[in-house]
Amino acid sequence: MAERHEVPETGAAAPVVPSLRWADPPEGPAVVLLDQTRLPAEETELVCADVPQLVAAIRALAVRGAPLLGIAGAYGVALAAARGDDVAAAAEALAHARPTAVNLGYGVRRASDAHRAASDAGAGPEAAASAALAEARAVHAEDADASARMARHGLALLGELRPEGGHRILTHCNTGALVSGGEGTALAVALAAHRAGALRRLWVDETRPLLQGARLTAYEAARAGMPYTVLADGAAGSLFAAGEVDAVLIGADRIAADGSVANKVGSYPLAVLARHHRVPFVVVAPLSTVDPATAGGADIVVEQRPGREVTEFPGALPVAPAGAPAYNPAFDVTPAELVTAIVTEAGVASPVTRDGLAKLCSTSRWSTSRSGNGMMAE
Ligand SMILES: CSC[C@H]1O[C@H](OP(=O)(O)O)[C@H](O)[C@@H]1O
Numbered sequence: 001m002a003e004r005h006e007v008p009e010t011g012a013a014a015p016v017v018p019s020l021r022w023a024d025p026p027e028g029p030a031v032v033l034l035d036q037t038r039l040p041a042e043e044t045e046l047v048c049a050d051v052p053q054l055v056a057a058i059r060a061l062a063v064r065g066a067p068l069l070g071i072a073g074a075y076g077v078a079l080a081a082a083r084g085d086d087v088a089a090a091a092e093a094l095a096h097a098r099p100t101a102v103n104l105g106y107g108v109r110r111a112s113d114a115h116r117a118a119s120d121a122g123a124g125p126e127a128a129a130s131a132a133l134a135e136a137r138a139v140h141a142e143d144a145d146a147s148a149r150m151a152r153h154g155l156a157l158l159g160e161l162r163p164e165g166g167h168r169i170l171t172h173c174n175t176g177a178l179v180s181g182g183e184g185t186a187l188a189v190a191l192a193a194h195r196a197g198a199l200r201r202l203w204v205d206e207t208r209p210l211l212q213g214a215r216l217t218a219y220e221a222a223r224a225g226m227p228y229t230v231l232a233d234g235a236a237g238s239l240f241a242a243g244e245v246d247a248v249l250i251g252a253d254r255i256a257a258d259g260s261v262a263n264k265v266g267s268y269p270l271a272v273l274a275r276h277h278r279v280p281f282v283v284v285a286p287l288s289t290v291d292p293a294t295a296g297g298a299d300i301v302v303e304q305r306p307g308r309e310v311t312e313f314p315g316a317l318p319v320a321p322a323g324a325p326a327y328n329p330a331f332d333v334t335p336a337e338l339v340t341a342i343v344t345e346a347g348v349a350s351p352v353t354r355d356g357l358a359k360l361c362s363t364s365r366w367s368t369s370r371s372g373n374g375m376m377a378e
C-alpha cells in the first residue's frame with residue numbers, strides 16, 4: 001500500500017491539501033490523494049505510486065465522488081504511461097474499479113485516447129506519456145470550470161424560489177471540493193448561496209453507512225463557515241413534515257438518457273419525500289455524469305458493497321450481531337419524473353426529459369459514448 005504522509009493541520013478554511021494532485025519526479029510520478037477515509041479526524045496524503053495502489057484507493061473510497069473519480073482515472077492512465085507500464089491493462093483496471101459513476105470511465109477514456117493518438121502519430125513513450133498527462137490536467141481543469149458554472153446556474157435557479165429569510169437546503173452524501181477539481185457540484189451551489197447571504201440552513205444527511213455527509217460535508221461546511229446541521233438520514237422526513245426544507249440539492253453518479261439519476265443510496269427516498277411535500281428536488285452534476293448510452297434507470301449498474309460497512313464501524317464495537325447478513329447498495333436510482341431539475345455547467349434541464357438532456361449534452365464537445373462508459377470525443 002502507498003505510504004502515508006501526515007499533513008499538519010493549519011485550520012485553513014479549505015482542506016490543507018487538494019483532494020488530488022499529480023506529483024512529478026523526484027517525488028513522483030505519483031497520484032497523491034487527500035485520504036477521505038481519514039477525514040475529518042486526519043488530513044493525510046496517500047501517495048499512489050502505481051495503478052494497483054490507485055485502484056485500491058478508489059475501491060476503499062480514499063478517493064471518491066463521481067467527478068473526482070473521472071479525474072483520478074485520467075491521472076491513473078498518465079501514471080501507468082509515465083512508469084512505462086501496460087497502459088491498456090491499467091485503463092481496464094481503473095475503469096472497472098467502481099461500476100456506477102460513469103465519470104470514471106470517461107476520465108480513463110480521455111487520457112487513454114490521448115495516449116493512443118500520440119503513439120499512433122509516431123510519438124515515443126515519453127511523448128505519449130506527456131500527452132496522457134496533459135489530457136488528465138485538461139479533465140481536471142474542465143471540472144473546475146464546470147463546478148463554477150454549475151454554482152452560477154444553481155444559484156440562479158434557487159433565486160427563483162425566493163423563500164423568506166434564505167434557503168433551507170437539505171443535501172445528501174458529499175458533493176463539495178473533496179469530489180471535484182473545483183468547489184463541487186450540489187455543495188458548490190449551497191456555498192454560492194451562502195456567499196450571497198441566501199443560505200439560512202444547510203441540513204446535512206449523515207449518509208449511512210460510510211457517513212460522507214457527517215464526516216465530509218460537515219467538514220467542508222464548517223471550514224466554509226456555512227450554517228449547517230447534521231442529521232440522521234431517518235430524521236429527514238420530520239424536517240419535510242415541519243416545513244423546514246425549501247429545496248433538496250444532491251449530486252449524481254450516472255444520469256441515464258431518460259433522466260433517471262443514480263446517486264448515493266438514500267437519494268430516492270428523499271425524492272419521494274420531496275414530491276409528497278412539494279419541495280424542489282434538484283440534481284447538480286457535470287455533463288461528464290450524463291451517459292446517453294445508458295438508456296434508463298434499470299440499465300444502471302448499482303455497486304453492491306461489503307455488508308460489514310453496514311454492520312461495523314472501524315475501531316468500534318460491531319453495530320450488529322457477528323455475521324449478520326447486510327444489504328449494502330452504494331447507490332439508488334431516482335426516476336426522472338421525481339427530479340425537478342438537473343443543473344449542469346451547460347444550463348438547467350427542467351422538466352427533466354430525454355430531449356432536454358440531449359440538448360444540454362449537444363453543447364459539449366464530447367458526444368454520446370459507444371459503450372456506456374462515458375461521453376466520447378466526436
Ligand atoms: C458529486 S459526487 C457524486 C456522488 O458520488 C458519491 O458517491 P461515493 O461517495 O460512493 O463516491 C455520492 O453518490 C455523490 O452524490
